[in-house]
Amino acid sequence: MMARVALIFAGALALAGGIVAQAQPAERSVWTGVYSAEQATRGKAAYAQNCASCHGESLSGIDVAPALTGSGFLNNWNGTSAGDLFTRIKTTMPLNAPDSLSGRTVSDIEAYLFQSNGFPSGEVALPPSPPMMAGIKIIAQKPQ
Template identity: 55%
Template sequence: MNPITRAAAAAGLLALTTACPSQAQPPSRSVWDGVYTAVQAERGKALYAANCALCHGASLSGGDMSPALSGGGFLGAWTGQSVGDLFARTRTTMPASNPGSLGGATVADITAYLLSTNQFPAGTAELPRDAQVLQQIRIDPAPAGK
């Protein structure tokens, strides 16, 4: 290939890649990025007491048939998964006495409370109810120094 043809091919390739950007996914976030608000977690605390505490305990420590929702039990079960996974499990299987009866806003608030109780920091925006957005939020172990 002569230099002029090579330059024309390179220019064409550059134009094509610039005109057709890839469909890149938005960068994923971590629960350490402040993905809920303190106000939302407070609402979630009241909703947890009304809908979850009977089985999971007032201190989220679990019961005979219910897993802990705080501390090592929670982190062992959910680290490496997404907030979307947690939201979907809660939305479709809880409460055990009436699975799927909690609305998306209620589940988002309860999820915010669970994150708060597990020492993940609050932020400035509420945890959304959008499953695709929630799938992009990872439940990660604490970064070094936390």
């Protein structure tokens, strides 16, 4: 009788272990809260100053430059990382003055782009450094 109880108990433990093993933290992505709301607010002001003249006040693009929200933009960046987008902005934008913005300003603007594309904010700000963002995937569709 005791042996049987022990066996059932061991089985239950193994089952619980399996469940814990499956509940590993999900991959870090733009859906896991990788910027802070406060940072996005700073980014909004920096965007208005440095980007809106070409990309439009509402990020929807105007004649001279493409939209930075919506499916076209997200398809271009789907499967890349936050670090890739950071480097693209830092080294090529503003088009008329590439590499003129500090890393912090660029990460603030990127946070604003994420917010405008419907990605949730979190506790911690997006760091101003591509290696620290390389593990943050840009995924257009919210994972299940």
